[in-house]
Amino acid sequence: MKRLSLPPLNALLGGLLLGILVAAALVGLVWTPFDPLRINILGRLQAPDTLHWLGTDEFGRDVLSRLMDAAFTTLSISLLTVLAAVFAGVWLGVLSGYLGGLVDRLVMMITNTLLAFPGILLALGLLSVLGNSRYGIVLALALAYTPSVVRIVRGTVRSLRESDYVEAARVMGHSEPFILARHILPNCLAPLIVLATSMLGWAIISESALSFLGLGVPPPRPTWGNMLAASRENLADAAWLAVFPGLCISFALLGVNLLGDALRDFLDPRMKP
Template structure:
């Protein structure tokens, strides 16, 4: 399971302080991560126009052809253009990651904030449910959920969201427990502020930073998990392009056709490393101790 983000509440931005994007790119890891993720986004967008090649088009006379002017990254065992398939695979991975992490953020963040702020029975129930999910190895739970839900990218996204929701519950609940006992929240209660005002005006602003960092880290984990599930044949199904599925198919042709394995595997590495570096840069940018 990917490590949860740990971060103290960010200090208010003062006059003359650089904006958040500038603070991220000012950090070396953040800058490298932004460049790598930006490259992936460009590749995913380009995939929508097929790079001049259809990722599903087969060419029986051009099987396992090496990189050339006609096929920048070569072709696979069916003569399909690997560059077009890698680009489409990046798009598919980002789609699954964004949907799954979006669902986990909304559900997990909401449950974490409400349970931490309300306490009592709700906190106990949510805590026990997250403990149950944490008891299962993340990959094994994702495999079981995909097997139960069936194949397809959306079912894969749901499985990843369920696995990762407990992390967001913990990440959101921790700062809420600290903030709700702070002096200004106690003063608000004495002054008769409503619970909704305390929650939205004083508690939620202190939860955004750690959740933002966790989102970046979760996206990298989701891409890796989607690739792993597709590698095992439980994620994206052929002939749809998938980085994990391409790596799985390429095992039979490596090292004679090394390009069939290298480029999809490299895309997965770039995605995971880039998003992790963005998370590191975001954490450093939001850490008031570094201001």
């Protein structure tokens, strides 16, 4: 039945980029070439060479080790953010779209209010209250992203609720929860996955931006964002300090988006001939 064929180019490239970063993050958990936090004043601002592959920063810390350590921080925070936003958003969206009425109005009122603030501003405000811990960031970003999930899910549910095959399932005698789980949620999946992958991209950017502004995971823990921020002082004579974290952010984004496209095509049976 199934044909063996090469996966599409976007899946291949996206998987490769993201795979390398995830592997680096996981390896970084147990082993890094150097201790990412160890300061070596004598070996500061060394250009990339055979010992320090990606050079050292203004305190003589190994950039490669710091990037690996940061990869885990950034990727885990972004992933947790998206999972939390999707979880909360799907629940609220389904309730609001399926039940309608007062629940719908209440949820949409809150959603619209949250959507009126730029996401990063909302996160900034929350972080100043919550304090900048790892979970504080997840909570703040998830809250900023949940409204878009609610919107998408609610809209899809509302149109599916009236569809002929949902009506058919009702006539068959299936219960409402069964119809929700079997007909409505799976058909929400395609738009949701597209949204979730682009959200993962935004989350990586936002986390880096927060770190860049000094509201991310507190130093000395490295993140791609705070490494980029620190590189500004020595940009003229140590460009590698800005280039490598920047590349990491770009590659992560590119990988996530390519993989998201491929995933959506794969999950939609209508895309198969």
